[in-house]
Amino acid sequence: MTGEDFDIQVSFRHRIRFTRGAFSPDNDLLSGLLETRGHSKALVFIEEGLREFFPNLEGSIQDYFSDIPGLRLAGVEWLPGAEAAKKDDRVYQSAMAAIEHHHIDRHSYVMVIGGGAFLDVIGYAAATGHRGVRLVRFPTTTLSQDDSGVGVKNGINAFGKKNFIGAFAVPYAVVNDFLFLHTQPELTRRAGLIEAVKVALVKDEAFFNWLEANVIALRNLEEPVLEEAVQRSAIHHARHIALGGDPFELGSSRPLDYGHWAAHKLEQLTDFELSHGEAVSVGVALDSLYAAKVGLLPMADAERILKVIESLDLPLWHEALELRDGSGRRRVFNGLEEFREHLGGELTVLLLKSLGTGIDAHEIDEAVWEQCAEELKSRALSLAA
Ligand SMILES: NC(=O)c1ccc[n+]([C@@H]2O[C@H](COP(=O)([O-])OP(=O)(O)OC[C@H]3O[C@@H](n4cnc5c(N)ncnc54)[C@H](O)[C@@H]3O)[C@@H](O)[C@H]2O)c1
Numbered sequence: 001m002t003g004e005d006f007d008i009q010v011s012f013r014h015r016i017r018f019t020r021g022a023f024s025p026d027n028d029l030l031s032g033l034l035e036t037r038g039h040s041k042a043l044v045f046i047e048e049g050l051r052e053f054f055p056n057l058e059g060s061i062q063d064y065f066s067d068i069p070g071l072r073l074a075g076v077e078w079l080p081g082a083e084a085a086k087k088d089d090r091v092y093q094s095a096m097a098a099i100e101h102h103h104i105d106r107h108s109y110v111m112v113i114g115g116g117a118f119l120d121v122i123g124y125a126a127a128t129g130h131r132g133v134r135l136v137r138f139p140t141t142t143l144s145q146d147d148s149g150v151g152v153k154n155g156i157n158a159f160g161k162k163n164f165i166g167a168f169a170v171p172y173a174v175v176n177d178f179l180f181l182h183t184q185p186e187l188t189r190r191a192g193l194i195e196a197v198k199v200a201l202v203k204d205e206a207f208f209n210w211l212e213a214n215v216i217a218l219r220n221l222e223e224p225v226l227e228e229a230v231q232r233s234a235i236h237h238a239r240h241i242a243l244g245g246d247p248f249e250l251g252s253s254r255p256l257d258y259g260h261w262a263a264h265k266l267e268q269l270t271d272f273e274l275s276h277g278e279a280v281s282v283g284v285a286l287d288s289l290y291a292a293k294v295g296l297l298p299m300a301d302a303e304r305i306l307k308v309i310e311s312l313d314l315p316l317w318h319e320a321l322e323l324r325d326g327s328g329r330r331r332v333f334n335g336l337e338e339f340r341e342h343l344g345g346e347l348t349v350l351l352l353k354s355l356g357t358g359i360d361a362h363e364i365d366e367a368v369w370e371q372c373a374e375e376l377k378s379r380a381l382s383l384a385a
């Protein structure tokens with residue numbers, strides 16, 4: 001037998017920026033970020049739902065690009081976003097057709113402005129058109145600015161499974177423009193904060209303490225506090241991806257997926273009625289209480305986490321947790337098997353051993369978990385009463 005192994009190393013630069021009014025004429029952040037070669041083009045995709053909130057956005061983009069030497073605005077395409085855009089490949093195909101129509105090449109840019117779902121679809125088109133063109137993301141929701149938009153995953157749903165088709169690709173840049181944050185529906189604005197709580201719990205106790213101390217201002221969506229939470233969370237997520245040793249998730253350990261095994265299943269069980277943020281909020285509550293019940297995390301710390309979630313007016317429990325299969329087992333537990341399949345190895349669920357530190361667990365005691373679900377149910381119902 002003959003042959004040889006080659007190590008191929010490719011390095012990526014992950015550019016994360018924060019600004020306000022990226023397309024204002026006097027804001028040179030974006031123009032300073034782009035490399036232009038005299039014939040570079042930009043094709044901008046905007047989520048249709050933003051039109052009513054930002055009626056002048058397209059005009060501002062046209063004016064902004066008319067002033068960048070060496071770069072031409074090829075077009076602005078408005079397409080539908082939100083979870084429906086990921087349910088099949090129609091939006092993806094429209095984006096691909098636009099990339100082809102405008103002759104976007106590997107020295108040009110696809111730019112995308114929208115919520116996490118829209119970023120996922122257009123990101124997938126950018127990652128696959130010409131086998132990958134440069135992508136600049138402008139996330140417009142709390143969740144996409146503080147988590148998904150600074151990530152390296154793109155995709156759409158298929159076969160009833162979330163993000164079944166997709167590609168890992170490092171975007172050319174991510175521009176978090178705080179101006180977008182303040183028009184979101186109130187619940188969307190708040191729910192995305194759970195990803196900041198999540199990353200604080202697995203990475204940074206001081207950040208958790210800060211979130212806890214500012215929880216009322218956060219619930220009231222006070223702009224400077226919301227923006228600081230978003231920025232700190234985004235940097236934590238990006239740092240983990242860049243320096244955590246597994247950017248394309250080949251291993252089974254996924255600290256950024258804390259609380260997510262139940263969350264993904266709950267989204268599916270509710271046919272996506274429950275948003276990602278709300279589902280993660282339930283998942284984080286469950287896994288935190290679980291860690292305390294199995295003796296990993298002090299109960300007082302679990303209580304602090306539950307209080308923060310409650311104070312943000314986010315759910316600790318959802319009725320879909322009650323759904324059971326023919327054998328009486330909670331259907332959410334199938335999420336564990338699906339999580340294992342998704343990881344492609346042994347089951348690995350991150351649990352907390354202290355605020356700011358996680359530990360990988362390889363099994364879940366369903367009986368203890370049952371108790372947690374029951375306890376959170378009574379707590380949620382008594383709060384609602
Ligand atoms: N790629 C990843 O790593 C990753 C990680 C986590 C979540 N996600 C995905 O992100 C999606 C959820 O993203 P999301 O929470 O941003 O929700 P979303 O994209 O579904 O947007 C929520 C709603 O807000 C509207 N909207 C968006 N920005 C707005 C603004 N500035 N003003 C007014 N309305 C606005 C949208 O039209 C939509 O109706 C899910 O599909 C989830 O799977 C992806």
Ligand SMILES: [Zn+2]
Pocket residue numbers: 147195260276280
């Ligand atoms: Zn998430």
